[in-house]
Amino acid sequence: MKPSHIRAVALALALALGAALTACSDDGHLDYQTDYTNHRPLRVMGRPSTGSLETVQKVVWRLADGDADGLAALHTEPGDVGPAAKAWIKAYGKAARSEVTADFLDEGSVRQDVVLHFTGPRRTQELTVRIGADDSWGIVLDEPEPRQES
Structure with missing residues (x-):
């Protein structure tokens, strides 16, 4: 496999893993972080x-x-x-x-x-x-x- 193909596959895997982890994240934690940044x-x-x-x-x-x-x-x-x-x-x-x-x-x-x-x-x-x-x-x-x- 060419190095450019390997980089493209690695990038695609990293993006897919990031999307999967984001989908599995705790919405309560994200809500808390949003509240924290939006208030004094x-x-x-x-x-x-x-x-x-x-x-x-x-x-x-x-x-x-x-x-x-x-x-x-x-x-x-x-x-x-x-x-x-x-x-x-x-x-x-x-x-x-x-x-x-x-x-x-x-x-x-x-x-x-x-x-x-x-x-x-x-x-x-x-x-x-x-x-x-x-x-x-x-x-x-x-x-x-x-x-x-x-």
Whole structure:
């Protein structure tokens, strides 16, 4: 076989392998990467676990995007939380588009309390992130209780 044919076959195989790997990739990971690049960075204090950090980032992103269904999908408990998700977006949606700091309290292997600090307007909100029944991280989405930062 000529060297030019060998290069052409190698290139075709590389392209086919790349396409196959892309088709088999985890769409959730790609969605996370897209969300990460499309939003402001989250400032972090404390020691989050990988799961608690990813979940809190998703909460802030869903708030910033006004995505009540996406926010409700992160809830770990049974029951309809649509009204609570809408209340969170009303309370924090605009503020989530500005700078947000997440203060991760305690140890976060299966559950972690987090305080979100929104810079505009300066408010805080506590939330609990934890592993749900399906072994994935989520939040306990209660009615928001915005407090002014002192």
